[in-house]
Amino acid sequence: MDVDRPSDLEINENFNTLHVIGRGAFATVYLCRVKDERNFLFATKFINKKEAEKRGGLTRTDLLKEICLHKLVRNHRHIVNFNDYNENETWLWIKMQAAQGGDLFDKIEPDVGISEEIAQMYFMQLLSAVEYLHGQGVAHRDIKPENILLSGGGNLLLSDFGFAALFKHKGKTRQSTTICGSPPYVAPEILKRRPYAPDKSDLWSCGILLFVLLTGCTPWEAPLNDDIDFHEFKKLNGRSTSYPWNRLSPDVRSLLREMLRLDPSKRREIHDLRKHPWAYRTNRYMDRRGQCIDPLFLAQKLMVNMHIDLNLEKVKVKEDTRPIEQRFVSLSQFDHGTDLVLNDANLRFASQGGEYVTRDIVESPRKRAPVTSTPGGTEISLLQFSQTKWSRIPTILAQGATTFADICPPDTINRFFAIPKLEPAMRRVLVELRNLRATTPDIDSLPAHSKEANSLAVLMQVNDRRKMKMSGYVTFRERLDLQGLTEIEFSKIKGDPLEWRAFFKRAALACKDILYTEEVE
DSSP: OOTTSOOHHHHOOSEEEEEEEEEOSSEEEEEEEETTOTTOEEEEEEEEHHHHHHHHOOOHHHHHHHHHHHHHTOOSTTBOOEEEEEEOSSEEEEEEOOOTTEEGGGGSOTTTOOOHHHHHHHHHHHHHHHHHHHHTTEEOOOOSGGGEEEOTTSOEEEOOOTTOEEOEETTEEOOBOOOOSOTTTSOGGGGGTSOBOHHHHHHHHHHHHHHHHHHSSOSOSSSOTTOHHHHHHHHTTTOOOSTTGGGSOHHHHHHHHHHOOSSGGGSOOHHHHTTSHHHHSOOTTBOTTSOBSOHHHHHHHHHTTOOOOTTTOOOOOOOOOSOGGGOOOOOSOOOTTOOOEEEOSOOOOOEETTEEOOOOSOOSOOOOOOOOSSSSTHHHHHHTTOSSOOSSOOHHHHTTOOSHHHHSOSSOOOEEEESSOHHHHHHHHHHHHHHTTOBOOOGGGSOGGGGGOSEEEEEEEEEOTTSOEEEEEEEEEEEGGGTTEEEEEEEEEESOHHHHHHHHHHHHHHTTTTBOOOOOO
16 A cells, blocks of 8 residues: 555545645645546645654644644635545545645745745735734744745645644734744744744744745754854844845845844734835736736746756766776665655566676667647756756747646656666666765665566655755656656655755756757747
8 A cells, every 4th residue: 555645445535646746754745636527636635643643743633733723724815725624544634725836946946046026926925825824813833935835827825734823812812832843944932942922933934935035045054043144144133245145135135134033022014014115016927916917927937047057067976987887886875664666567677697787878869859748847847958048938838838837837847857768767867866975775675576667766865055854756757758768856755945956956967968958949
């Protein structure tokens, strides 16, 4: 049985699960479809109750609290809508609105960010959602990139109420004591292990999120005195002019100082933030209600920044002068007990005399391969490796697009296509990942039944540039519909999404000699 979800027989529901659209420590979110209703799509979050309690200390009561608070705040256009829930002895599953636009931060380039106008639109939509939450007496307490999704029209959707708390009820307010949130986004008062006002801490997290939207990086690892970057911020009373603060306009820095006040009681209320000159200025991307005016135009502006320059960016990759048949050996050991996810059944490991026999790395010239008939997905993944950084999406893609998701696909664009067949491509990629200090399983130690797959995923663990742990699946698929190219997709489970994207870029550049590219005219 799949460890991420129950079987259809177990849950006895009238829907089918399609594919994974999100993962957490003990929960997995699937895109689902009502049986016999092809166009009725929604998301379902499957939680293994035993794992949630064992690994996260969450009881059934805690899980039901999340459901109750989500139901309370579901009627807002910038909050993921709650539909229903059900459970059995082992599983609890929550049905909710599918974010057809995918993750916002999957479309933001690390160390680059997005334009002030687009950032302003998403920031104002986030404030709208948080203001509504607080009006209902609910604090989110976990505002971070992973919980910022997009609708099919490109508008922001706030998700995941696992750490939400009711701080105001019948005119009475109460403080929180739970230490929760992601270190770069959490407010400093939460880490002092004293009662705090959760609505005020939400405002701090919104400020950090705005900073990341504009710069593509976090201002510090955590708001602690021993963090050099945060210490400088405190010392200069929020007036830091070093990188990346110096990339922000004076108006943005002024707004951030209002939100990132160390004394929570002095942080501006949301209705005051709306009056700030940067917040209320005219924006060509949104209408008077704060909604995206032109989803296709917005999608193109987001995607043109997601470019990986294979010619100019340099990555230090150790030159391997050994014969090709000797190159693919294990360079590190993988943690014991790590799951291997297997799919399909067509991979064959060639062997002769008990030793591995590899194919040539480049089996065919880089000629144009057929792409899928719909925009997005494959085309966007190929486009990010084009020879030229596009100033706009090529006409051939833009003309075929009818929705935001056609250009900004809901699934990750952290993928590339390799020319070698699945097995040699997998061996090469795993070697390069270990060269980048990632921990992966050794292909020769995989279970025997893995040799019967044409699509498989291995779990990878690595530290990001701030030495924080990241983990995720690297999935290898044989794409017979694309002239036998091997698709390699990087799906994050844990870690900062921008750092995950940065690592993906390094991995792709390390493999650029086997990477398939094509120019879209």
